[in-house]
Amino acid sequence: xxxxxxxxxxxxxxxxxxxxxxxxxxxxxxxxxxxxxxxxxxxxxxxxxxxxxxxxxxxxxxxxxxxxxxxxxxxxxxxxxxxxxxxxxxxxxxxxxxxxxxxxxxxxxxxxxxxxxxxxxxxxxxxxxxxxxxxxxxxxxxxxxxxxxxxxxxxxxxxxxxxxxxxx
Amino acid sequence: xxxxxxxxxxxxxxxxxxxxxxxxxxxxxxxxxxxxxxxxxxxxxxxxxxxxxxxxxxxxxxxxxxxxxxxxxxxxxxxxxxxxxxxxxxxxxxxxxxxxxxxxxxxxxxxxxxxxxxxxxxxxxxxxxxxxxxxxxxxxxxxxxxxxxxxxxxxxxxxxxxxxxxxxxxxxxxxxxxxxxxxxxxxxxxxxxxxxxxxxxxxxxxxxxxxxxxxxxxxxxxxxxxxxxxxxxxxxxxxxxxxxxxxxxxxxxxxxxxxxxxxxxxxxxxxxxxxxxxxxxxxxxxxxxxxxxxxxxxxxxxxxxxxxxxxxxxxxxxxxxxxxxxxx
Numbered sequence: 001x002x003x004x005x006x007x008x009x010x011x012x013x014x015x016x017x018x019x020x021x022x023x024x025x026x027x028x029x030x031x032x033x034x035x036x037x038x039x040x041x042x043x044x045x046x047x048x049x050x051x052x053x054x055x056x057x058x059x060x061x062x063x064x065x066x067x068x069x070x071x072x073x074x075x076x077x078x079x080x081x082x083x084x085x086x087x088x089x090x091x092x093x094x095x096x097x098x099x100x101x102x103x104x105x106x107x108x109x110x111x112x113x114x115x116x117x118x119x120x121x122x123x124x125x126x127x128x129x130x131x132x133x134x135x136x137x138x139x140x141x142x143x144x145x146x147x148x149x150x151x152x153x154x155x156x157x158x159x160x161x162x163x164x165x166x167x168x
Numbered sequence: 169x170x171x172x173x174x175x176x177x178x179x180x181x182x183x184x185x186x187x188x189x190x191x192x193x194x195x196x197x198x199x200x201x202x203x204x205x206x207x208x209x210x211x212x213x214x215x216x217x218x219x220x221x222x223x224x225x226x227x228x229x230x231x232x233x234x235x236x237x238x239x240x241x242x243x244x245x246x247x248x249x250x251x252x253x254x255x256x257x258x259x260x261x262x263x264x265x266x267x268x269x270x271x272x273x274x275x276x277x278x279x280x281x282x283x284x285x286x287x288x289x290x291x292x293x294x295x296x297x298x299x300x301x302x303x304x305x306x307x308x309x310x311x312x313x314x315x316x317x318x319x320x321x322x323x324x325x326x327x328x329x330x331x332x333x334x335x336x337x338x339x340x341x342x343x344x345x346x347x348x349x350x351x352x353x354x355x356x357x358x359x360x361x362x363x364x365x366x367x368x369x370x371x372x373x374x375x376x377x378x379x380x381x382x383x384x385x386x387x388x389x390x391x392x393x394x395x396x397x398x399x400x401x402x403x404x405x406x407x408x409x410x411x412x413x414x415x416x417x418x419x420x421x422x423x424x425x426x427x428x429x430x431x432x433x434x435x436x437x438x439x440x441x442x443x444x445x446x447x448x449x450x451x452x453x454x455x456x457x458x459x460x461x462x463x464x465x466x467x468x469x470x471x472x473x474x475x476x477x478x479x480x481x482x483x484x485x486x487x488x489x490x491x492x493x494x495x496x
Contacts, residue, residue, distance in 0.1 A: 121262045
């Protein structure tokens with residue numbers, strides 16, 4: 001029983017109560033993923049599992065046997081930041097930084113959803129190719145809260161990077 | 169969290185075998201159950217992981233769709249057959265929760281999520297008949313903005329939180345079950361129950377019984393269907409009121425209609441009175457309003473939720489107007 005975290009195999013905890021979030025933070029000391037509400041409401045703990053974004057606080061680690069987990073620590077290529085990480089810096093996409101790892105992982109998952117045609121609550125046409133307007137990005141990123149007021153910078157950073165080829 | 173053991177079921181038969189112990193709970197994506205366990209509202213001694221059940225969406229011989237219980241909410245909403253033939257279902261799913269949670273949550277789990285009544289969650293300070301049968305209800309005299317206006321009882325005024333379920337109620341879906349006595353089916357509208365004297369029971373499931381699939385019947389006019397959700401913020405909030413509706417018009421006359429309401433009752437509320445008032449009549453705003461008034465005739469507001477009656481009427485008239493315009 002093991003999961004792959006940023007490419008490395010990690011043994012699953014014996015205690016099934018351990019959340020994926022606590023496994024990452026408390027046992028693997030990957031503190032980039034943040035614990036905000038711990039009840040699925042804030043998105044700070046968002047990670048990618050096989051490329052799909054989930055909230056790791058509501059995920060029991062034992063359920064993810066054999067899966068590939070990517071956290072904020074797994075995005076950069078050596079010293080070279082992921083383009084979205086650099087864009088967050090360029091656009092002041094954070095102030096306190098607490099929501100940032102979740103925002104970045106969420107945006108990468110969001111872009112993959114949009115690319116394969118998943119509509120959103122604000123999509124007028126459920127079957128059209130997705131155009132990531134500002135309104136679409138705000139809706140698709142609504143599971144990640146920023147309480148500092150950096151939201152516009154976050155959307156700008158996403159628009160110019162992972163969403164660039166799907167913006168109007 | 170109270171300690172529990174964990175076992176992953178290979179298939180439905182395996183899940184049933186593992187699920188026969190007392191205090192067993194079936195675990196889907198965990199988006200509600202993990203939270204309930206953490207808050208000590210739920211105290212299962214065994215979790216049986218049923219995410220290994222069918223995650224297929226298949227065409228049925230009758231022209232409908234069979235949806236495996238382990239299909240994730242996102243996967244159902246994005247399936248092209250759902251987007252084109254049952255848009256109300258795609259829209260209802262996309263109106264619920266956040267993208268992260270929709271990626272985790274299963275169809276079976278969505279059906280069995282518990283109310284988000286804050287008194288139900290408040291294990292330290294509130295009485296709740298749903299959480300502790302017979303203890304009383306602190307919601308009835310409390311802050312009731314989100315509570316029921318239809319079908320409630322003196323024991324419980326909680327609402328069912330699902331958006332997806334409102335669409336399934338409108339679409340006449342069927343729930344496929346397996347239990348100790350074998351397999352059976354239930355009309356979706358008979359899965360959830362009204363609170364009565366026993367709000368601790370949300371559904372008609374027998375102990376250990378497992379949801380294996382949801383079946384959508386063929387319903388050609390469901391291509392003209394939609395879901396509208398009214399909530400306190402633009403995204404990621406539970407419904408104050410929601411409407412799932414499908415409308416078929418022929419020569420200006422309403423040939424058939426399906427309506428279900430969310431946010432107003434202990435279960436997804438099929439608006440049978442409104443449907444009966446509309447069938448065979450004109451597709452006019454006056455007729456839509458009369459139907460909404462008929463459905464709301466029995467509504468019983470609490471201190472803070474009387475606004476839901478007018479809101480439901482207005483929203484229903486608007487939704488039917490949109491669908492009539494689209495059908496014209």
